[in-house]
Amino acid sequence: xxxxxxxxxxxxxxxxxxxxxxxxxxxxxxxxxxxxxxxxxxxxxxxxxxxxxxxxxxxxxxxxxxxxxxxxxxxxxxxxxxxxxxxxxxxxxxxxxxxxxxxxxxxxxxxxxxxxxxxxxxxxxxx
Amino acid sequence: xxxxxxxxxxxxxxxxxxxxxxxxxxxxxxxxxxxxxxxxxxxxxxxxxxxxxxxxxxxxxxxxxxxxxxxxxxxxxxxxxxxxxxxxxxxxxxxxxxxxxxxxxxxxxxxxxxxxxxxxxxxxxxx
Amino acid sequence: xxxxxxxxxxxxxxxxxxxxxxxxxxxxxxxxxxxxxxxxxxxxxxxxxxxxxxxxxxxxxxxxxxxxxxxxxxxxxxxxxxxxxxxxxxxxxxxxxxxxxxxxxxxxxxxxxxxxxxxxxxxxxxx
Amino acid sequence: xxxxxxxxxxxxxxxxxxxxxxxxxxxxxxxxxxxxxxxxxxxxxxxxxxxxxxxxxxxxxxxxxxxxxxxxxxxxxxxxxxxxxxxxxxxxxxxxxxxxxxxxxxxxxxxxxxxxxxxxxxxxxxx
Numbered sequence: 001x002x003x004x005x006x007x008x009x010x011x012x013x014x015x016x017x018x019x020x021x022x023x024x025x026x027x028x029x030x031x032x033x034x035x036x037x038x039x040x041x042x043x044x045x046x047x048x049x050x051x052x053x054x055x056x057x058x059x060x061x062x063x064x065x066x067x068x069x070x071x072x073x074x075x076x077x078x079x080x081x082x083x084x085x086x087x088x089x090x091x092x093x094x095x096x097x098x099x100x101x102x103x104x105x106x107x108x109x110x111x112x113x114x115x116x117x118x119x120x121x122x123x124x125x126x127x
Numbered sequence: 128x129x130x131x132x133x134x135x136x137x138x139x140x141x142x143x144x145x146x147x148x149x150x151x152x153x154x155x156x157x158x159x160x161x162x163x164x165x166x167x168x169x170x171x172x173x174x175x176x177x178x179x180x181x182x183x184x185x186x187x188x189x190x191x192x193x194x195x196x197x198x199x200x201x202x203x204x205x206x207x208x209x210x211x212x213x214x215x216x217x218x219x220x221x222x223x224x225x226x227x228x229x230x231x232x233x234x235x236x237x238x239x240x241x242x243x244x245x246x247x248x249x250x251x252x253x254x
Numbered sequence: 255x256x257x258x259x260x261x262x263x264x265x266x267x268x269x270x271x272x273x274x275x276x277x278x279x280x281x282x283x284x285x286x287x288x289x290x291x292x293x294x295x296x297x298x299x300x301x302x303x304x305x306x307x308x309x310x311x312x313x314x315x316x317x318x319x320x321x322x323x324x325x326x327x328x329x330x331x332x333x334x335x336x337x338x339x340x341x342x343x344x345x346x347x348x349x350x351x352x353x354x355x356x357x358x359x360x361x362x363x364x365x366x367x368x369x370x371x372x373x374x375x376x377x378x379x380x381x
Numbered sequence: 382x383x384x385x386x387x388x389x390x391x392x393x394x395x396x397x398x399x400x401x402x403x404x405x406x407x408x409x410x411x412x413x414x415x416x417x418x419x420x421x422x423x424x425x426x427x428x429x430x431x432x433x434x435x436x437x438x439x440x441x442x443x444x445x446x447x448x449x450x451x452x453x454x455x456x457x458x459x460x461x462x463x464x465x466x467x468x469x470x471x472x473x474x475x476x477x478x479x480x481x482x483x484x485x486x487x488x489x490x491x492x493x494x495x496x497x498x499x500x501x502x503x504x505x506x507x508x
Contacts, residue, residue: 001234001255003488005241006263010484012146014397016270019139022163022170023187031189036149036159043149046427060150062158103391107384114132128382130361136387137357141270143397173300230264234257259495266400273393276417276424277441285443290403290413297403314404316412361382368386 015043024109030080033063037071038080041097050086050096080105142170151236157207160190164198165207168224177213177223207232269297278363284334287317291325292334295351304340304350334359396424405490411461414444418452419461422478431467431477461486 017039025035040060044052054068061068075081080102086094144166152162167187171179181195188195202208207229213221271293279289294314298306308322315322329335336352398420406416421441425433435449442449456462461483467475 001238001257001260003255003485005238006255006260006488007481007484008241009145009147009237009260010399010488011481012150014143014145014268014270015149016141016143016268016395016397018136018391019142019170020136022142022167023139026187026189032160032163036162040149043146060153062153100388100392103388104384107387107391110136111128111132114135128384128387130358130382133361133382133387133390134354134357137272137361138354141395141397143268143270143395145264227261227265230261231257234260234264255492259492262495263399263401263491266404268397268399269403270395270397272390272395273424274390276396276421277393280441280443286417287413290416294403297400314407316407364390365382365386368389 015039015046018106020110021106024106024113027113028105028109029078033061034071034075034080036061037063037068037075038099038102041081042099045097045099051094052097142166142173145233147237148233151233151240154240155232155236156205160188161198161202161207163188164190164195164202165226165229168208169226172224172226178221179224269293269300272360274364275360278360278367281367282359282363283332287315288325288329288334290315291317291322291329292353292356295335296353299351299353305348306351396420396427399487401491402487405487405494408494409486409490410459414442415452415456415461417442418444418449418456419480419483422462423480426478426480432475433478456483 021035030038037057040057041052044050044056049056054065054072057063057068057072058065063071072081076083080099082098082101083095084098086096088094148162157165164184167184168179171177171183176183181192181199184190184195184199185192190198199208203210207226209225209228210222211225213223215221275289284292291311294311295306298304298310303310308319308326311317311322311326312319317325326335330337334353334356336355337349338352340348340350342348402416411419418438421438422433425431425437430437435446435453438444438449438453439446444452453462457464461480463479463482464476465479467477469475
């Protein structure tokens with residue numbers, strides 16, 4: 001093992017995900033495959049690619065490009081991902097994925113879980 | 128939305144995963160379900176539970192407790208997880224999952240990918 | 255460099271801090287020394303030590319134990335840290351630092367910055 | 382507090398730093414001010430600004446632009462930061478900070494601490 005390899009590891013960096021995502025995705029009716037696809041889209045965006053192709057996604061996933069296309073379609077239909085227009089500095093239009101609807105759903109779901117816990121805590125107190 | 132909810136979100140914190148994990152798990156012959164199960168085991172350990180039951184894991188996953196038991200068994204057989212003995216301050220023995228073999232496999236896989244890139248870069252230069 | 259060293263690096267893990275902390279600590283009237291001290295307290299807590307001594311903190315900081323004592327005192331006075339009582343499973347009382355007041359201040363400060371941006375955006379629109 | 386504020390918080394994201402950085406910066410002869418300046422440079426780079434000005438850095442730090450200029454100069458002299466040339470897609474040259482020397486120093490320092498621990502452990506065994 002060489003120091004250059006370690007340096008490359010550090011350069012690739014880490015991805016930080018809210019702990020609530022791991023505890024709530026099930027309640028958001030997402031499968032593990034869909035969750036990981038969303039993380040891949042996030043990671044591509046952090047590296048500057050805001051519109052990864054199904055082939056690029058499938059290159060990192062245990063799913064075919066066809067399956068990735070299907071999953072993207074499903075996630076758009078269920079309102080987790082949106083396709084938005086962006087414009088480059090030279091005015092060229094491009095498409096990109098926005099995960100804002102996904103974050104909004106996560107916030108909603110987290111707030112709902114908190115409410116349920118409070119109701120539950122009150123019921124326990126009253127008995 | 129209340130400030131107490133936001134505070135709770137911050138208290139739950141974030142999980143940090145090496146970027147290499149997202150790009151290499153496929154080459155490590157892990158499925159998305161197995162990847163997420165490993166992340167769940169990591170997250171439980173960070174919160175102080177080093178031996179989550181299949182029921183606890185299944186409570187957060189789109190998989191039954193039976194499926195989680197099977198996946199844990201497979202991951203142990205394939206050498207990603209180990210069961211180790213720990214001892215509490217009062218000398219009571221307990222079992223815990225160790226993900227060290229998983230991290231070792233990730234390092235090996237990362238180094239192998241780096242080697243392939245170097246070979247590939249040399250071939251491109253020579254042509 | 256040995257693989258065991260790399261494994262140890264992975265075991266030590268990463269610390270995840272909200273980006274807002276880096277952009278807002280100045281507006282919270284915290285110095286860099288105080289910010290890093292708070293991060294050290296957070297990191298000790300994540301590793302299971304919820305009441306690090308000034309000597310332990312100073313062992314990792316470019317500040318003497320005396321300076322760390324003074325900084326802790328200041329942070330408590332300014333309402334960033336609280337000392338709270340905890341109880342071990344055997345009923346033994348212990349003291350620990352709570353950073354809840356610090357997170358609350360960060361939330362307040364973040365919301366205030368957002369409000370200022372909105373006011374500013376409206377003023378720009380009107381002119 | 383509005384949901385839009387929470388969404389903005391999520392969009393700003395988190396910064397992930399290796400735990401070894403918090404335990405080793407002191408041994409790398411970095412002050413807290415210098416450590417935070419390096420984190421700010423990292424964070425600017427993640428957001429697409431690879432050559433923040435002293436004024437931009439000072440806008441987020443409890444230090445004047447003059448002090449930031451001095452600190453940057455010192456960090457370059459001590460070999461933590463390098464100024465490198467980059468080229469935009471249209472062939473325009475620009476300057477950017479590289480933190481590679483800083484990561485290399487952190488790796489060296491981490492490996493040295495590990496060696497010292499091993500020597501120490503052997504000495505304890507022999508007595």
